[in-house]
Amino acid sequence: MSLQLPLSLANKLSSSQKKEEISVEEGEVKVAPTKFLGYDFLEAEAVVETILPGKKSDELNIVVDSTPFYAEMGGQVGDKGLLHVPGHDWTEVGQLRITDTQKRGDVFVHRAALVEGRAPEPGEAVRVSVDVDRRKSIQGHHTVTHLLHWALREVVSRDASQKGSYVGPDKLTFDFSSAPLTKQQVRDVEKLVNEKITANAPVSWTEIPYGEAKKRSDIIQFFGEKYGDTVRVLQIGGAPRALNGYSMELCGGTHVRSTGEIGPFRIVREEAIAAGIRRIEAVAGDAARNWAKQQAARQQEKFEALARKKPDIAVLPAFEDKGDTSEMLKKIDARAAHLNKVEAEVHEWEKNQAKAIEAQLQSRAATIANELAASHKNFCVAEVPGADPKLLQAVVDALRSKFEGAIFLVGIKDGTVALIAAIPKKLTSKFQANKIIQEIASIVGGKGGGRPESAQGGGTDPSKVAEALAKAKELLR
Incomplete structure (x- = not known):
């Protein structure tokens, strides 16, 4: 099947070679606001409002009237997936890969690349479907950032407030105001988050007037943010939508329905990014499993480097990547403890070796010096x-x-x-x-x-x- 651009877009591309490039990267798209369906659906039928060329020659920017695709905002990355172009007999005549979703004003823009067939025309009905596994990982990471925020305030300080975040399928980062965390605090925060995940508390959301939210000191909001007349409250724990959870924040992102869906949580890094601002990098669920596999490979490399220095060190405990994620993380911890012990052993051995070599050097030098002095x-x-x-x-x-x-x-x-x-x-x-x-x-x-x-x-x-x-x-x- 040959790849075909819609005639309207081909004309725009032709003219854009002579004039300034048309792109949604600058300004707002002048069409009706997009209706977001992604809180409840991951696939939907929609009508194409407009198509504009992207910055790359093979990229299209497609706007539809309604979409389940979440557009990047609030730290959460945009969805990816597929756009299907059905023919008159509902056989597929085109397929596009949606590589990102961005928001311009109230309009959701789907960045897409043609996979096969033809692209849709404005006014044409299409079917759009979100990458389910990727969205699942993102939602787990987003909900766990709320748990992390709550746990930091419980363990570290009530003044630990969010300053920024990244929520993707591969990891999450959470920036917050705080002094450096001790190793024990990091362990305590991670433990508390995992306890709340295991408790499988309900996760719910409800919309209320912003004026009502401002009166509630137990609902976290971010100063400097611009909110509309109606806001969405993400609640963890309590009775669903009763606004009595232990964690409640204003949030427009997508989330799991219960904390048990998140899966095992692991903090992989805690560091400073600015004066008085710390960053936690963490993984959960499938991302934690992938991290464990990668960490096991890094541990093996470290062990082999130590073994080259001192071949008779104790063997590194085996790592199985087919078991339960929690067990994989426990094995990573056991291997890390083993490596710390072996590293200390090798370091002490190297010190003793250096002392022995230095003693031999001094002894040989003294013998040579005596011979030279005598001759x-x-x-x-x-x-x-x-x-x-x-x-x-x-x-x-x-x-x-x-x-x-x-x-x-x-x-x-x-x-x-x-x-x-x-x-x-x-x-x-x-x-x-x-x-x-x-x-x-x-x-x-x-x-x-x-x-x-x-x-x-x-x-x-x-x-x-x-x-x-x-x-x-x-x-x-």
Whole structure:
């Protein structure tokens, strides 16, 4: 089936190539207000009011007289789904994927891309259907933001008030005024929210005059928001629509019908986003399940990194992704505790290893320093076999207490030349370590620098080490 744009839109697209692009991105759409059906229905028949081109060449902006699609507002993202174009015999002659729903004034705009067949014409009847699974996740996240707000006020402070939110199918974020939360407060908030979810309290909504809502201190509203004469109150708990719930807020979003529909809730992050403003990121239901799977993969990566450092660490408990979501979250917690213990063990082991390596280094350096002190008199110019800069420095440090003359040492390790020079302060008027290193480093194909008393350098040509040692002896005579 070929893809066809409606003739009216094709003409608009043709003219828009010559004139300024027509788009709903700017200003309001001049059609009758859209009737929203999405509180009660996820599929409906509608009549196309108008179609405008989008900013992208393959995007259409479709306005219908009524829709179950929720338009992005109040932190909740817009719905996605399908628009079907039925023919005269009700066989489908076109299908469009609705990729977003936005609101311009009182008009709902469906951003759509043609999948097959033709797009609808203005005045034509169509069928629109919301992506049910995506809406279910969004509704769960929206209702749980209300539970989260209530729990924060119960656990943290009655002054913890909402400053913003994001409600999507993948996660929710909730911004609120507060000092940083302690780990225990985060756990307590999460626990309280999950208890309310398990209680399966009814979730209901009712419309009342805004004047009545303003008189109720137990109904949360947001200062600075513009409300109409009639407002919608979202209530959790109590008798449905009796306005006696433990959580009541003015809200126009879509929600579950009972808290048990939300599923397990998990706070995944709590952080500052501005002075005095905190943000909680959380997941619930299927999103919590997906997060657990992703977290298990991250935990496995961390475990493997620790095992590379210390292979004999205790095995990470297995993770099964086919069980109950609550059990998956408990397993994530158990694995996290195990990783914390193993990480501390590896950290302590690394500290002990570092101490042992340092002790070996100092012992070897002391032995080399004793040999050099016994075999040199006025100055010491020598190669230390297999030495890197760290060993050369340790040898110099050990040698200084045994030897009063100038010191110049060379080491070769892994094809790289290391140089070090140390001059007693009383000799710096005659010799300067930094100048000696700068002159000799060029011989071995490198560079270096430092102070008159101490300097280091390096190079990449081990074949010139004998020449470098000869030059050092010449400079220190």
